[in-house]
Amino acid sequence: MSLLVVGTVAFDQIETPFGMTDKILGGAATFIGMAASLLDVETDIVSVIGGDFPQEYLDLMASKNIGLEGIQKIENGKTFFWSGKYRNDMNTRDTLVTELNVLENFEPKVPEKWKNPEVLMLGNLHPLVQMAVVDQLEVRPKLVVLDTMNFWMDHTWDDLMEVLKKVDVLTINDEEARQLSKEYSLVKAAKKILSMGPTTLIIKKGEHGALLFNENNVFFAPALPLDDVFDPTGAGDTFAGGFSGFLAKTRNYSFENMKRAIIYGSALASFTVEKFGTERLAKLTKEELEDRLEAFRDLTSFDIELG
């Protein structure tokens, strides 16, 4: 049970109606790795950081049993930095700063012993970087999951189409699904997107939950209603980490098991939004996760006798 993750390891600076952070630990691969580590999955991250990245953050990740072998450190470079501000509804955010820094010329290198992972999770990055990781593997993983965003649809459409042909599962949000498919109805969008390569599609709807589609089935996982969403940053990546981590652990790629994986992803993401950055995830215990999985079950389970 092994999960290879490619994605950013970054500094985030976040402003919400509840407060503002300094530069804190962020990045897609960070959240994905921390989510998967809670499921006891052997995980390694392929990424790049600058000389300014604190050892303390690397130690934190190592303490979670996240493999850092694939993280290149560019001593004279600076770590990728993103800064954003959430509006009062916490659903929309404005990007204040994006400094690509060492990410600009990132050439991913998969460590030798990681060239045959069970599951590959391609976090949101340039599609050519995602493709370069796929190309370095010796054997095709049992499952390839890809996360992307509207930026790559706007600027690197053809590259995105190429890498989509190589993946099993695509995770995007509802607006991105509409942009990618040019369909407003998410059901119609799903049909079109499933003809682009992936056999499974996850549409993330934030506080409105997530939809899982394959050719013949659809499943809906709600988001847990929370007293407050404190900081949504990393929720989608945590979700992806829980999803891909659960599948790497259980090695069962049926639709039924993907349903379970989505519930794990949703449960983990519901913790991430409770504090800034990785703060809540870093302290999460297995007991707390178990309790929350139970809350998800209670939230949606009903029993109707049908004829």
Added chain:
Amino acid sequence: MSLLVVGTVAFDQIETPFGMTDKILGGAATFIGMAASLLDVETDIVSVIGGDFPQEYLDLMASKNIGLEGIQKIENGKTFFWSGKYRNDMNTRDTLVTELNVLENFEPKVPEKWKNPEVLMLGNLHPLVQMAVVDQLEVRPKLVVLDTMNFWMDHTWDDLMEVLKKVDVLTINDEEARQLSKEYSLVKAAKKILSMGPTTLIIKKGEHGALLFNENNVFFAPALPLDDVFDPTGAGDTFAGGFSGFLAKTRNYSFENMKRAIIYGSALASFTVEKFGTERLAKLTKEELEDRLEAFRDLTSFDIELG
């Protein structure tokens, strides 16, 4: 098992990106009654119509075993008329015309034999009209369900607060829940609203499903992902009719049974949006409803082993 409904019986004229109707049969009580009739619940409507209301519409409702005893006909008056246009996203609509007509001086009269219903469903109307119906009953019903909207919060706040004290279940949409509670978080909103009188709150989120709250529990029912939403008019009323009808039929007011009632309401509402007005509901068969209930179960059921 009897359900008394108060609400509008009306003409609607609807424009959507898919087309435009003439004046067609509409009104909250109409949709509520037709939904409940599909569950074989003895139903009577308290409402008012003008001399212009076609016998053909009354015949249609009678053919569904909806009792029309409580519908006053004002021969020299005109029936309530609403006209609206949906935007491309089908989630927002602009009201083009509202002609209150006979509704302006509506004094509801509950027929003698209907003064002891099992369940009372107060459809969206002036809170004082809703209150007048409550006051005419001989015995308090086992369950009183109230639907309302932002208009009454804006214009008749004090009256609304009074009638809220008399009801068991309130159904409103998410924006209305925020307005009523002055809380953005729906969880916090629910807590506040449950201190205003109702012991149960349903927050309708349209295409994003519905939440059911009581003091200690929360349940989430998704909306069925549809290829197209053709016309959302009446979906909320259909939902309320399915919910209150199911409870009137089963006479079990536990949280577990309210979960089932919400699924029935959601399933029925998913038909209403497939065609203009009551068109789809009028032709719906019990077999189709059963199939859709099954689709709802498949949509949300998962099975996770917890320790």
